[in-house]
Amino acid sequence: MSLRLLAFTVIFTSLFTYLGFWQIDRAKFKKGLLAQQALVEALPVARLSELTTDEIRTGRRVAVDGLIDPEKVFLLDNVVVEGQVGFEVLHPILLDSGESLLINRGFLSAGSSRETLPVVPFLNSPMTALGVVYVSDWANSDMALLYSGWPRIVPTQDPKVLGSVLGTPLLPWVLRLDEADPNSLPRYWVTTVMSPEQHTGYAVQWFTMALVLLGLFIMSVYKKRKEGRS
Known part of the structure; x- marks a missing residue:
């Protein structure tokens, strides 16, 4: 042998x-x-202000009221959906509680070049936003912010990083708009890839x-x- x-x-x-x-x-x-995600998603819609920190987790459906600055738009870079390159559209919203939160409206196709940014559909303000909470470890949050002006292309949706750009602290999670929200864009988010x-x-x-x-x-x-x- x-x-x-x-x-x-x-x-x-x-x-x-x-x-x-x-x-x-x-x-x-x-x-x-x-x-676990199914149990969280089955919970009734709650006002964000009524939840404790422990109750705020990925997949929890919440509603918030607040003011939007239509000029302050972040475009999350390097997003590809079904072979199409584009961005995720992020807006900071000033809540009635005085805190600020990022909302993610969904996917928007890119323009013909980096110099020609897509037109972001207008948001009315004040508004009521319905969506699901998204919490992450915010990968790539240490990447440099290379662009200026508005809308602004960014490599991360880390609330800490984008809050520093705004000069306003943001709550440490993102609200992904529900498909039933009239301000949402095409959505593709999945709980798990495999x-x-x-x-x-x-x-x-x-x-x-x-x-x-x-x-x-x-x-x-x-x-x-x-x-x-x-």
Whole structure:
């Protein structure tokens, strides 16, 4: 028996098996995440001012009243929907409580060039906004803000970063407008990119590869022993 073949089989069979169980764990996690999200989304619409900090979580449907400055528009860069390049449209809204919050209206196709920005549909003010809370770790929040003027292209929707641009602190979450809100734009947001079923499918593939590799090794050993006896 070749020690090299044995080492190869042990290493890769163990690796494929580990990846299979990792995918199983991811499937369980996604199932729990979707179940928890469904419970949050099933809650009735609440006024943001009536919720405690612990009750404000991703997927919670809320309504807010406030004032919009139509000139202050952020365009979240590098958004691609069904092969079409564009932006997510963000507005700061001054709530009746005196706090400020970012609302995300949805997707808007890009213009013909970076110098020709798309026309953002007008918002009436004051307004009542209906949507779902979105909380994130705000990836890319350390990226530089390269553009000036309004509307302003930005690489992040981190409320802390955009609040510094406005000179006004923003609440640490974003309100994604509901599709029923008349001010919303096309929406594409999903709770999770990969479903539990997809993770399970990948797990089956990894386990199958481990079994095939182990089977080939056993057949190779059997064949060599048979040849040695003849």
